[in-house]
Amino acid sequence: MDHERRKALQQSLSFCFFGACFFSPVALTACDGGRSKPYAKSASSLGQHALKGHWSVLKLEDRPLIDDTEISIHFTASGLIRGNAGANDFQAQSQTNHNGLFKTSDILVTERYAITPPGLMEQEGRFLRLLRRANRWHQTEETMSLFLDERVLLLLQKQENG
Numbered sequence: 133m134d135h136e137r138r139k140a141l142q143q144s145l146s147f148c149f150f151g152a153c154f155f156s157p158v159a160l161t162a163c164d165g166g167r168s169k170p171y172a173k174s175a176s177s178l179g180q181h182a183l184k185g186h187w188s189v190l191k192l193e194d195r196p197l198i199d200d201t202e203i204s205i206h207f208t209a210s211g212l213i214r215g216n217a218g219a220n221d222f223q224a225q226s227q228t229n230h231n232g233l234f235k236t237s238d239i240l241v242t243e244r245y246a247i248t249p250p251g252l253m254e255q256e257g258r259f260l261r262l263l264r265r266a267n268r269w270h271q272t273e274e275t276m277s278l279f280l281d282e283r284v285l286l287l288l289q290k291q292e293n294g
Contacts, residue, residue: 183207183226183228183234183269183271183276184207184208184209185206185207185290185291186204186205186206186290186291186293187204187205187206187207187276187288187289187290187291188202188203188204188205188288188289188291189202189203189204189205189259189286189287189288190275190287190288190289191284191286191287192255192258192259192262192285192286193262193283193284193285193286194284197255198249198250198251198252198255199249200249201218201249201252201255202216202218203215203216203217203218203255203256203259204216204291205263205288207226211225211226211227211228212224212225212226213225213226213236213263217241217256217259217260218246218252218253218255218256218259219244219245219246219252219253219256220241220242220243220244220256221241221242222239222240222241222242222260223239223240224236224237224238224239224240224263225237228269232268232269232270233267233268233269234266234267234268234269234278234279235267236263236264236266238264239260239263239264241260259286262278262280262285262286263278263285263286265280265285266278266279266280266285266286267279267280267281268280268281273290274289274290275287275288275289275290276288276290
């Protein structure tokens with residue numbers, strides 16, 4: 133990661149611990165499953181960022197989330213994606229266009245571990261892998277799907293505040 137991106141990330145992520153907020157560079161990891169791919173610094177190769185707003189994940193492929201868990205994603209106009217995957221916060225840069233193409237940079241993730249509910253960490257890992265693999269998107273007024281080619285990976289619902 134180049135110095136400018138690391139500095140921007142450090143300025144945008146903070147973590148609260150016992151009521152005191154601080155930045156911990158050791159609390160971040162890149163989640164790409166060992167399959168690093170080159171990533172262009174500019175979204176201009178795909179064009180304007182088409183995705184915006186706050187979304188909740190409804191399904192990972194064809195499976196609903198574990199009861200009493202949430203996964204949230206916020207897409208910004210600048211292409212930044214950030215959210216909470218269950219136990220951990222995540223952040224990545226995205227490239228999109230109005231023709232449905234979608235790409236993310238390596239995903240930065242905090243390193244918290246949760247033992248309850250059972251399966252939460254596996255669900256979180258699955259979500260992050262699916263987000264990284266997505267290469268297309270389609271949005272209706274209330275839902276969005278992220279695809280790998282023709283297969284739906286993630287089904288999202290627009291949040292009222294987004």
